[in-house]
Amino acid sequence: MDRTLCLFRDDLRVTDNPALTAGLERLGSGGDVVALYVLEDSTPGLRPLGGAARWWLHGALEDLRRSLEQLGIPLLLRRGDSRRIVAETAEAARASRVHLTRRYGVAGQDVDSELMATLRRRGVAVEEWPGHLLHEPEDVATVSGEHYKVFTPFWRALRSRAVQEPLPAPRGGQGLQSVRHSLNGLGVSSGDLSRWELRPSSPDWAAGLREIWEPTERAALRHLEDFVDGGIERYASERDLPAAPATSGLSPFLRFGQISVRQVWHSGVRAGGTDREDFLSELAWREFHWHLLHHHPRMAEQNMRPTFDAYPWQSRRDAPELFRAWAQGRTGFPLVDAGQRELWRTGHMHNRVRMVSASLLVKNFGIDWREGEAWFWDTLVDADAASNPGNWQWVAGCGVDAAPYFRIFNPERQRQRFDPEGRYVARWVPELGSTEYPAPVVELQESRQEALAHYQSLG
Structure with missing residues (x-):
């Protein structure tokens, strides 16, 4: 059995997820896919999630599990040091390869380098895919080959480059071999999401979050559609007015990867109008900060000046x-x-x-x-x-x-x-x-x- 273990982190979606899509493409040749999410709250060097983000993560993982089940893919939940857990899970699930989305920042990259080296030593192939940005940091550089330190020239360079079209949503069925497994059949234990205590209980301070947010991939797409159909026309003139509903509301969905920045970018481009450039430039600010983090990995701790x-x-x-x-x-x-x-x-x-x-x-x-x-x-x-x-x-x-x-x-x-x-x-x-x-x-x-x-x- 040619089994792919797809490791999810901040890419909690099924649409335009290159790592997942590549795994699903092997189904026709008799392979299958198992998904894994590791709560890395004890991995040295990685910053634990804040309280509000933990609340969001619970809902996002529930939604991801449902989406993957529709594709016949089980989602395993583990907690601890991912450098150890990913290798252990790949071995227990008898996976021949691991797919993961590239991440940035020195701590995450160091962890991923170590876990990929461990997997390869054990004979497990590893494929790392882009999926978090419009362009990889090393692909957007000045004429001298350095990274941009000022936003305006970065924005001009970014706007002049073609952005790859997002991948379509995967579809289950269609005669492909069923990949639904019971977790028991895999021989791998999965954590209980409710026991992770990501949601507050005493006191329950999340009532306001529940009132306005639905942390699902479906909600992300709905926010994008509503914004492109109406809100983007007022974006430039009203985005600075806190009482006006003129922004997209997509930032938490982008943060957890429930929608890809490529999906948002191309929807904005197709919207047309003069306001779209202001909106696209805000996506470019997100990109600029991630490129800076790649080159200044201690950005949350050290002054860049x-x-x-x-x-x-x-x-x-x-x-x-x-x-x-x-x-x-x-x-x-x-x-x-x-x-x-x-x-x-x-x-x-x-x-x-x-x-x-x-x-x-x-x-x-x-x-x-x-x-x-x-x-x-x-x-x-x-x-x-x-x-x-x-x-x-x-x-x-x-x-x-x-x-x-x-x-x-x-x-x-x-x-x-x-x-x-x-x-x-x-x-x-x-x-x-x-x-x-x-x-x-x-x-x-x-x-x-x-x-x-x-x-x-x-x-």
Whole structure:
């Protein structure tokens, strides 16, 4: 029996999944496919998922299992160090090859290099497939062969390159040999998803997430269709308005690979209109951050501009209290507080509000951007290893193509400009204007001048 073990990670979909499609292509010659997902919360070097992402993962794995069952493919669930578990599972399932999607960042690549070497030593063939990006990092380079450090030329280079069309959804049946196996028949044990405790119970803080999110591949396609059919026409003019439904809502689906960026890209291209370029450029920002992570693998830990290593973070004595007020949405700045409350309730925050909120924390409060990045990592359903630290470094000014240090968002002016009718703030801060709402925790002009002095001292 020619059996392929398909390893899923952040590619929890069946459509446009090259690793899965390649395995299914062997069915006609008498082979079969078994799927495996390993919860890598104890693999050294890999960052454990945050709470909101764990909630999403539970639903995504339930959906993936159903989708694979329709193709006759069982999904095995294991937990632990993937370097050991993948090899053990391949041997127990008598798999002759393992397919996996390439991932980025030094920790993930080191783990994959080790597990692939182990498999090959044991006589198991390994095929690593692209599937997470529009183009691989080494394929988009400057004339001198270096990676891009500034977004605008990167965007021009990316836009000039053809993007491969997405693969169609696989279809079961059609006379192919049935590949449905009972898990017992495989001789391999599978974990119980409910025992992984990915969903909160005491307390159950996920009610708001359940109200607005359906973490399935079907929902991802529906979001894309609805956006292309209507929302993209207003994208350029309304995307910065947090009260307007002008964004795609696709970020968590992209983060877990329940829809491929190629699917989204080509749908945007076919939509036409002038607003599509603004939308495609946002996909390019995602790509840019992943390419940066490939070349700066410690992006979540280290300033990409080393001069910022000397910045005096946490110089204020009240920094812990300020961080707590920020996280709880009690800063006295309504737009920021609305964003933090939206985040806590839904696992999401509008992108414009993210920038304003991050700027207040880093520049007005003087708190290390890594603390804000860690908070977003734990509370966002869409926080990934590239865009989350990349965006925080952009706001802080320490990224390779960051906002200039003197660009400090004024949260009150931002509220007046992007929520002029107050609809967004009213939804999340209903007590605004009453004695229950706190006064601002810092004086904006004074804290701005302090930040500018610190930045200028870096030279």
